């Protein structure tokens with residue numbers, strides 16, 4: 433409905449194709465091909481338009497020019513209390529409350545759980561003939577989220593059952609948002625109900641323990657939810673909102689971290705010279721041999737090359753390819769007219785891969801993060817987004833991925849069962865065949 437000249441008579445809408453009526457280019461986008469953005473970027477430059485997820489999209493200060501955008505199904509499935517569905521002051525207050533769960537003290541507490549979860553997974557991988565890397569990384573990041581973020585103490589069977597319900601929820605996040613019998617969205621809403629019932633039971637148990645002074649820190653570890661409940665006085669969040677926030681943490685932290693861990697397995701498999709350098713760094717800091725040796729914020733902080741490996745994986749294979757916003761007020765960008773009501777996406781993948789600050793940009797080179805200091809890095813390297821919606825779990829995810837690199841390099845080796853890896857990029861980068869691998873313990 434927009435005139436291509438809008439309120440700025442001399443400015444045009446950005447170039448690009450709007451695809452088929454109604455669905456636009458959604459199907460091409462959801463095919464998960466990396467080329468979707470790449471080819472349009474090559475053809476049209478930095479700002480272009482397309483039509484996906486039911487909205488015209490232009491690729492390119494929250495609450496002023498733009499506001500957060502997610503498809504309707506995601507908004508319903510995540511619930512009213514989530515950060516995703518909160519804007520302005522409400523969003524800010526909820527973030528402040530959640531941030532308590534990611535403080536420095538909290539982080540040093542989470543390391544032991546991260547190490548335990550990774551070591552348990554590696555042990556199991558080494559005992560199996562063939563392991564499907566992507567599925568196993570998803571199981572691993574789910575186990576981590578359930579233990580460290582939600583603080584559920586589940587038997588392996590209970591955890592598997594919960595993961596089955598969670599899968600139904602996740603598989604239907606992007607679905608036609610109508611609750612008719614048999615529709616994906618209806619299944620997703622049912623799974624949401626079951627997940628919330630589990631979360632509620634767990635939160636009430638924690639609250640009961642706190643009220644009767646049986647704090648959850650008695651075993652020396654406090655999960656994210658307990659930390660939130662501890663701080664209820666300061667930035668109070670009501671129980672239904674808290675339940676939605678727990679579900680959101682599970683969603684936001686699970687598949688993103690699993691994708692990154694899978695990419696680490698792929699890149700390290702392709703670059704034995706990088707594995708050798710990680711080993712050398714671990715040796716230098718006395719961390720190469722003992723799998724029992726506890727990792728701490730301090731000793732992880734010394735591992736600059738390991739940090740470079742994680743950053744390089746997130747640069748070349750960012751789990752979140754883009755962030756979406758709705759335009760509140762028309763504005764101009766690179767001399768194009770961006771109309772109110774449209775949806776814009778900032779593309780993380782293209783920004784990182786076309787930025788001129790990274791020499792030899794397609795090369796997997798962790799050393800670049802040690803050799804160079806990149807001024808204005810945050811405008812060129814943004815796997816966790818930026819601004820008021822910067823990823824809340826950034827430090828948590830970075831720390832987990834560093835623990836993962838240390839543990840896999842010092843305790844095992846792995847090889848591909850198939851000769852090559854073919855990737856899909858929707859909803860996150862992942863190997864099409866699930867990545868069959870053979871693990872063996874390092875002796």
Ligand code: HEM
Pocket residue numbers: 515516527581680681684685686688689692750751752755756814815816817818820821822823824825826828829
């Ligand atoms: C938001 C990436 C892991 C919690 C975001 C955004 C990105 C991102 C790009 C911003 C989206 C936007 O601009 O609309 C990642 C990546 C991860 C990761 C690449 C792993 C490698 C995690 C983990 C957690 C988490 C482990 C929880 C512990 C969140 C939350 C938000 C968010 C709650 C919403 C923030 C808000 O709306 O204020 N993440 N994330 N993420 N992330 Fe992450």
